[in-house]
Amino acid sequence: MSIRTVQQLIPARQVSDGAGVKIKRSLGLSQQLRLDPFLMLDCFGSDQANDYIAGFPAHPHRGFETVTYMLHGHMLHEDHMGNKGHLKSGGVQWMTAGRGIIHSEMPQQESGLMQGFQLWLNLPAAEKMKAAAYVDIAPEHIPQAALASGGQVKVIAGRIQTDQLTLDGAIRGLSTDPQFYDLHLQADEHIALQLPAVYNALLYVYEGNLELPTSQQPASIGVHHAAVLSQGDEVQIKALSDTKVILLAGKPIGEPVVQYGPFVMNTPDEIEQAIRDYQAGKLTGDQPLQAIQI
Known part of the structure; x- marks a missing residue:
């Protein structure tokens, strides 16, 4: 069993996107700060309406x-086919x-906390021009369980x-094969997770702080930092306080990535x-948007 260690630490930086929404970006700050197959990871969170009210027209x-995980708040998604979620x-x-979608994501609240994540996940060349599709997953349909060590986990994707x-x-x-877990750990809790050794993986701490192995000595990972992990079979995490952390892992695509704003292709x-x-108004083609059932 090989233990994954911290390979790179990325402090999230505040940027604005959409119509001026304030977000904290880690992956995607530059073309060098990607982790195949993940292109970008944004964390948004504020109880000040001016930070989010303009939304994403x-x-x-x-x-x-795109994967949007809403921790707190209410957002309305609308697309070019008239679908609403x-x-x-x-x-x-x-x-x-x-092959293409045109959509908006607009806050449906004028005050209070809005918090969550948006992840951009690359597609292999063979899938980049397939018909657009989406699924809305209600909270009660996201599997969750108590951990033997005392914490909780939600499994959005993978196993x-x-x-x-x-x-x-x-x-x-x-x-x-994306793996997307939301782990809520108690202070001093230890957990060991198995992952396919060749998958790329990272952790993003959004509350508290934790400890991970390195080649020298354990490293403390604080709030709003992404820790890119080395290859290995197992991830060992120790929570230094009550901590909430996202774990992402996935099978690398290994193809060229050429990005121009909201378009990500190979050439x-x-x-x-x-x-x-x-x-020319032909981005989306003639195929209707598919609603995936789970």
């Missing part, structure tokens, strides 16, 4: 998937942009495995085609 995507506290929207627990998530069967020519298609 209509915008396009092509070539990847209400994303509320504890819920997830998993959207495959494929979590410890010595005492195996639990399948709400989303499975994708080509990159510059494909990006130029996406821009032409969008300008």
